[in-house]
Amino acid sequence: MDGMTMEESASLRDYSTFRLGGACRVLVSCDRPSALQDAIRRLVADHEPHVLIGGGSNLLISDDGYDGVVVRYCSEAPRIDVDGSVLQVDACTELDELARFAAEHGLEGLNCCTGIPGTVGGAIVGNAGAWGKQIGDSLRHVTLMDDRGELREAAPESLGFAYRRSNLQQSGDLVVTAQWDVSVPQRPLCGWHPGFPTKSASFPL
Numbered sequence: 183m184d185g186m187t188m189e190e191s192a193s194l195r196d197y198s199t200f201r202l203g204g205a206c207r208v209l210v211s212c213d214r215p216s217a218l219q220d221a222i223r224r225l226v227a228d229h230e231p232h233v234l235i236g237g238g239s240n241l242l243i244s245d246d247g248y249d250g251v252v253v254r255y256c257s258e259a260p261r262i263d264v265d266g267s268v269l270q271v272d273a274c275t276e277l278d279e280l281a282r283f284a285a286e287h288g289l290e291g292l293n294c295c296t297g298i299p300g301t302v303g304g305a306i307v308g309n310a311g312a313w314g315k316q317i318g319d320s321l322r323h324v325t326l327m328d329d330r331g332e333l334r335e336a337a338p339e340s341l342g343f344a345y346r347r348s349n350l351q352q353s354g355d356l357v358v359t360a361q362w363d364v365s366v367p368q369r370p371l372c373g374w375h376p377g378f379p380t381k382s383a384s385f386p387l
């Protein structure tokens with residue numbers, strides 16, 4: 183299927199920022215929503231134990247690895263689209279790519295994501311941010327996938343955002359896409375956050 187690859191006995195350290203961890207039985211890499219939905223539905227139908235990861239920047243993986251299927255939802259190419267007043271981003275997009283897009287298009291509200299590794303999905307689950315702002319502050323809504331592979335839309339108010347937390351950490355729902363409202367007046371150019379050079383020097387991506 184387009185957007186999906188599979189690797190048996192994959193070393194998970196290759197998919198974790200800290201380069202730690204053993205192998206999983208199978209790694210399924212998905213770089214678009216349709217591939218993710220297809221993968222999850224097949225795994226559920228086959229009663230296969232599975233877990234989802236994004237960019238692997240907030241994971242400490244055991245040396246014992248994982249005796250099941252790891253689904254990796256991460257895209258090297260940014261999957262970002264502006265349709266009228268809506269900025270739509272597939273959650274497999276790297277967060278820094280979204281911050282770059284926002285900076286180049288003068289869209290406020292996302293420059294707190296500058297220089298943070300990982301995917302948009304991982305950032306929403308952990309309400310990532312910096313400099314007193316987080317990604318959940320400006321979100322319009324998200325598309326979630328439940329444990330049967332069914333999609334639904336959710337408003338940010340329903341996600342229980344707090345400092346580096348959301349109720350997605352308990353619910354197990356997957357973040358498939360995210361949308362921002364760009365109809366509100368934007369500053370002509372908000373650019374990179376002024377703290378970026380310091381952050382970039384401390385933690386190169």
Ligand SMILES: Cc1cc2nc3c(=O)[nH]c(=O)nc-3n(C[C@H](O)[C@H](O)[C@H](O)COP(=O)(O)OP(=O)(O)OC[C@H]3O[C@@H](n4cnc5c(N)ncnc54)[C@H](O)[C@@H]3O)c2cc1C
Binds near residue numbers: 199239300304306311
């Ligand atoms: C050098 C460095 C600097 C960092 N700086 C910051 C910072 O300034 N601010 C900050 O907030 N964080 C920071 N982090 C932490 C990390 O970048 C964030 O937590 C990031 O948002 C994790 O995203 P990820 O895609 O890598 O998630 P992963 O590490 O792959 O996964 C983390 C958790 O999220 C879940 N998950 C991932 N994607 C999805 C999805 N689409 N749907 C549902 N669940 C999902 C996984 O199951 C897992 O439980 C830093 C990390 C590093 C290594």
